[in-house]
Amino acid sequence: MLRILILIAAVWVIYRLFFHKRKTVEPDNKGEKRLSAVRCSFCGIYVDKNDAINDKDLFFCSRDHYLNYKDKKSK
Numbered sequence: 001m002l003r004i005l006i007l008i009a010a011v012w013v014i015y016r017l018f019f020h021k022r023k024t025v026e027p028d029n030k031g032e033k034r035l036s037a038v039r040c041s042f043c044g045i046y047v048d049k050n051d052a053i054n055d056k057d058l059f060f061c062s063r064d065h066y067l068n069y070k071d072k073k074s075k
């Protein structure tokens with residue numbers, strides 16, 4: 001009987017640890033998304049990722065800088 005109780009307690013602890021970990025990861029990811037700032041590849045200013053113009057792994061503060069950067073690169 002005691003062995004069964006220990007087994008149940010062990011399973012519960014493992015389950016709780018796993019469940020707790022998964023629960024704490026989610027808000028962290030959301031916070032990162034909300035607060036992440038990216039650097040404009042043209043002028044170097046930091047802008048919110050949601051407002052930035054994204055081209056592959058490059059970010060730009062405005063459409064003008066995105067076009068300027070592309071124009072500069074093609075020359």
Ligand SMILES: [Zn+2]
Nearest residue numbers: 040043061065
């Ligand atoms: Zn810029």
